[in-house]
Amino acid sequence: MALLADAPHREDGSLTSPSATEELAFEAVLEWATAAMQLATDPATGSEGARKGDPFDIVTPADGLIERFLRTQVRDRFPGHGFLGEEEGGTSGSDGWQWIVDPIDGTLNYSTGLAGATCSIACLRHGQPVVGAIADLSAGVVYRARAGTGTVLASSAGEESGCEPTTSPAGAARVFLEFGWEDLDPVMVGTIGELARTRPRVIRMVGGAAYALLNVALHGGCMLGIGLRIWDVAAGVVLAREAGRAVRLWEEGTLVHLVVGSAEDLTELAPIVERFGSRRVAPAVA
Ligand SMILES: [Mg+2]
Incomplete structure (x- = not known):
């Protein structure tokens, strides 16, 4: 597995240099995430799930509607930028900028009325996420961050303020586990077994990588992700880094594995990711 982000993301000076495009992107994501949140919570949109892959891999009318809205916005506001969405794929663009949505x-949480569903929007520059926004659909709050600022902003009902990331003992005890599939399998069980051999922890599996990353960013603890896709994590990585959390991310084909948390978390959990990241067994039900 190739290790992509072992070094601090600011090692490349271009990532932190002022950029008018980044500033525009940072403004745009607030507007777009707010609109996406409104679409997702509009009863007319439709949150009923239909099967996409395995029985637990579902899609709702809101997924497609929001992705098409964001694709149109990017095309109109940032012509030439690439766009990659979970539902309809995309392109890498021609000038080093790409949006990943x-x-x-x-979606399973969203479709079943559970918290932990988000809209995730990231802007990448030369492959590195530089702007991220996550809309918490249940709470009605948009969180956004821009690389190099050390700030996470929270916006709700037209009011925006800076977040104060915390790490209480209870927050630090949590490890969020996120896998790129829903059906319980030996990789999940094995990962949990390995965790039992590290320091005592509280496991949380919320079924939304972006939501988990957001919560680690704001309240501490760590996240271990295996077999995810880049759109699951691109925005959350920006928020986590700007909240002062450490990030290690591996890319394996189209899959992404990552660990986010304290430096100690990375040391403890990276071997588990490396051990189980390549062991994803195909689901029993196609
Ligand atoms: Mg999705």
Whole structure:
């Protein structure tokens, strides 16, 4: 597996240099994430799930509607930028800029009335996420961050304020586990077994990688992700880094594995990711 982000993301000076495009992108994501949240919570949109892959891999009318909305916005506002969405794929663009979108992360949660569903929007520059926004669909809050600022902003009902990331003992005890599939399998069980051999932890599996990353960013603890896709994590990685959390991310084909948390978390959990990241067994039900 190739290790992509072992070094601090600011090692490349271009990532932190002022950029008018980044500033525009940072403004746009607030507007777009707010609109996406409104679409997702509009009863007329439709949150009923239909099967996409395995029996637990579902899609709703809101997923497609929000992705098409965001694709149109990017095309109109940033012509030439690439766009990749979970539902309809995309292109890499021609000038080093790419938007990566998960219209709804945690669709099963969304479709069944559970918290932990988000809209995730990231802007990448030369392959590195530089702007991220996550809309918490249940809470009605948009969180956004821009690389190099050390700030996460929260916006709700037209009011925006800076977040104060915390790490309480209870927050630090949590490890969020996120897998790129829903059906319980030996990789999940094996990962949990390995965790039992590290320091005592509280496991949380919320079924939404972006939601987990957001919560680690704001309240501490760590996240271990295996077999995810880049749209699950691109925005959350920006928020986590700007909240002061460490990130290690591996890319394996089209899959992404990552660990986010404290430096100690990375040391403890990276071997587990490396051990189980390549062991994903195909689901029993196609
Ligand atoms: Mg999704």
